[in-house]
Amino acid sequence: MIFISEKIVISTCNHEKLYFAVAVKNGKIIKTILPKLTEKEAIAEISDSFSSFQLSDEYQGLAESVCRAYHGERVSFKDKFIVHELKGDFQKDVLHEVVEIPYGEVRTYKQISEAIDSKAYRAVGTAIGKNPLPIIIPCHRVVKSDLKVGGFFGGTEMKKEILENEGICIINGKIIIKK
DNA sequence: GCTTTAGACGTAT
DNA sequence: ATACGTCTAAAGC
Structure with missing residues (x-):
């Protein structure tokens, strides 16, 4: 019996002092x-949740795509990722909502919870905080109801950046919605 | 505008 | 059972 690759490959890339990484399984x-x-x-x-993995430059291009997305380029990751290993439906629902937020727009934690018929604003934050695919799943586009930027795993400053x-305008920590 | 307080609820331990 | 979290709304300053 041959096990088709369950192998996890990690690739990195570097851009102006910042190091990005992606973990890839089955493409x-x-x-x-x-x-x-x-x-x-x-x-x-990136490797701490995997018991075994290998480093390779095989997917450096994908890491570079993530890097470009971070820097504001519109990059599509359609069909290049899966939301996996999420415990409950709640997290999946939340993340599936977040994926739909268009480039350059924001939603509030409240809007996300309402979209999935819940009042668990706070649990939404918790679920988003466990986002396994930051940048690709744009958790940075979820902000507080008063349009302040809100928390972020990588720090509020990074979220603002x-x-x-x-192209989103932020003044004094608050999102300014363009007309 | 800023701070505190209570409330809501999924998850980890 | 308990505590915590990328939160919200209301109340007081």
Whole structure:
């Protein structure tokens, strides 16, 4: 019996002091990270949920795509990722909503919870915080109801930076919706 | 505008 | 059972 590849391959790329990484299984991205300041940190973070993996430059191009998305380029990852290994339906529902937020727009935690018929605003934040695919699943586009930027795994500053890279205007920590 | 407070609810431990 | 979280709304300053 031959086991087709369950092998996890990790590729990295570097751009102006930032190190990105992707983990790929069966040709699909299964995990990304927010950029780190060293390649070592990037690899440590992306690999910590895998018992075995191998490093390769095979998917460096995908890592570069994530990097470009971070910097505001409109990159489509359609068919290149799967939302996997999520515990409950709740997290899946939340993440599926978040994926639909268009480039350059934002939604609030409340809007996401209403979209899935829930009042669990806070649980939405928790679920998004476990997003295995930051950047690809645009959790940075989810903000507080008063349009303040809100929390972020990589820090509020990084969230602001990504949003600004997408052309979103932020003044004093608040999203300014363009007319 | 800022801070506190209570409320809501999925998840981890 | 308990505690925590990328939160919200209301109340007080």
